[in-house]
Amino acid sequence: MSNRSKGWGIAVAACVGVWLVQNGSENVTPPVPSAAQAFAAGPNEHTDAAADPLPPSAPVRLRIPEIDVDTPMTRLGLDPKGSLEVPPASDRNLAGWFGDGTTPGAKGTAIVAGHVDNAQGPAVFYALGALRKGNRVEVDREDGRTAVFTVDAIEVYDNEDFPDRKVYGERDRAELRLITCGGGFSEKSGYQGNVVAFGHLIGVRGTAS
Template sequence: MAADPSSPTPSAAAAGRGGRLTLWGVAAVFLAVSMFGGRHQPDDTPQAPRASGTGTAAAASADPRDTGASLPRSTPTRLHIPKIDVDAPFTTLSLGASGQLQPPPAADTNLVGWYADGASPGEEGTAIIAGHVDTVTSAAVFADLYELERGDRFSVERADGRTAEFVVDSAETYPKDDFPSERVYADASRPEVRLITCAGDYDHTVRDYTDNLVVFAHLV
């Protein structure tokens, strides 16, 4: 199993819409998201995913005419990303006693996690969806996330029977020790999603990847 990441203590979270916590209020606990990387034995040599952007690039501005009206809150049930053949169910993610976000179960390679105290996909705000890039046994659900580019589309099925359609604005890679929490997790005035996984090189010392890949997208 990969070593647990170090994470700063979260600041007091401000109440968000509907009494939920805003993403920036809990951004620190998501810093680096290193629990979403490989879970290898020390002598493993995992194939590191490539990234389609850089941490210094700003997210591309989206045409506001391409922005869909926000949907009411509803639990996501399934993620579809046709370009990379993702068809995966959701599990909910929450904070553990240490203040770190708990990862999806590593035993299931085709599973994504949604941070349930944030916005739901399609709801106004920033929804967080995370998944493993690989496990000790095989590639996992977000192994090919690096292939997504501006203009690619994906969808989220919801418990209310609606499907939220998203378009990618950008895909960017950040070092885990210099992760821009405010940029990634700040609350949004429109429905947005962040797809997050590990990227970069695999560090055998800490048994984790060096970077995070973040895909920025908005509802259409």
């Protein structure tokens, strides 16, 4: 993996969790994925069905009905240190995609990041850990088509053991990663890990404009 890809994991993991500090981390914590939602033995999906990749087109909106996510999308770049930027913390309902990488629905691994909370309360990906295999993720694109993904697994990783290649590695089909902060929480240093949802393209709605 490139250093640019490794930087994404560091950037996404650097979440303070101000809301948890204010409310007390013992009583207010985001959902954590169960072992049953992890890959059984390596990256083997719950279904082999897959749709052909689409041409690149920027995402404009993302929906995850099972956890009531319906969010606009913003383009994310790299900061001066080469790490992935994060969406503005002031906007609780905003997810971002790495604009210099794969666009959702195109061949490869598209990366989408969102905050778990901010100072006002739960944010767009607060419930990401509650997803289950087979749940759907829909991404509306600038070309007028909607890319439909199925969730293959949801896993949580400690910051020090983040599997860059597994999460960010390129694939021969259209895949999606949804990433937010999670795992253990420390009032001194914030979240100790990341929750990652893995998915792949299974369908397309609409026609290119």
